Amino acid sequence: MEKTDVTEISAVIDQLNVPTTAKADDGYVMAIMGKKEQLVRRFGFLSILALSITLLSSWEAMACVFYAGLYNGGPVSLVYGMILSFIGTLALASSLAEMASSNPIAGAQYHWTFMYAPKRAAAFISWMQGES
Template sequence: MAQPDLSQHEKDEALLQRFGYRQELQRTLGFLSNFAVAFSYISVSTGTFSLFYLGLAAGGPAFFWTWPIVAGGQFLVALNFAELASHFPIAGSIYQWSKRLSGFTLGWFTGWTYFFAGVLTVTAVAFTVPIPLLAIFPNIPATILGLNNAVFIAL
């Protein structure tokens, strides 16, 4: 007797049952999961430990009062992203939003710009995190070799 034609999904589920597992995939992200992803991507510690001291050294005490202004501007950007995400709840972030609002060409440029911004962000983090590490480990020489070692330790 021939087996009934099963879909790939059903075959995978049957294979898991043979091994004693039940197919289970939670396809939801709760508040805590979303917060953890957003917080780790924003990299608050990088800005606090490296850029704050750089700005304080360059601008003096007046620099401290610029942080609430910038935080307010960033909050407005976050509200714009939240509004777009509520209207277009699909994967793809700003690429999809730009494509649906302005067409494929602008969406294409927006997607690649966002990709390169992400690459530059990761690169900037890789080079600014070692700054406090060099202060914590004063025996590491502050040369290119020492900076490379600090980057390796940070990663």
């Protein structure tokens, strides 16, 4: 399969006068790459939220952290710790969302690392990320 440059795809999409909905953008991008959408999207906000809570196992992690937080800092440290970790998680999610919106690729982390790393170390850093 021949490699398609992201800037070429975005230039073609701009010329096609594409609607602004995400599904329409995906359909046009897939058509430009010569692919056809195979799966129907049925996830809504609530189902994605439930899936992320399940996958992150945040409730189990909180149960393990409560002992150390209550023993060392009390309830105040738990409350402020939750607020700080929530802000950090939002910052991480927004940075990943920014990269996903600018470069929607299936193997995202490896490709993003290769694209944003210094050129002389990009291949090695991407490989190291795949190994970890």
